[in-house]
Amino acid sequence: MRADIHVCSDWRAAHDRPVYTLADACPECGADAVNSAPAPFNPEDPHGKYRRSLKRRRRD
Numbered sequence: 001m002r003a004d005i006h007v008c009s010d011w012r013a014a015h016d017r018p019v020y021t022l023a024d025a026c027p028e029c030g031a032d033a034v035n036s037a038p039a040p041f042n043p044e045d046p047h048g049k050y051r052r053s054l055k056r057r058r059r060d
């Protein structure tokens with residue numbers, strides 16, 4: 001079954017993890033929500049851990 005699941009286009013900057021929605025905009029930050037099917041990112045990509053650790057460090 002295919003569903004039109006969208007993901008916040010700005011989730012990397014705005015959220016700790018992808019925010020999925022069926023709407024055209026992110027319900028949390030209002031950014032455009034883009035189709036998640038041809039994902040332009042991979043949540044498990046090898047650089048994800050690096051990016052997340054950088055983000056955590058900036059918050060300290």
Ligand SMILES: [Zn+2]
Pocket residue numbers: 008009010011014015019026027028029030031
């Ligand atoms: Zn968002």
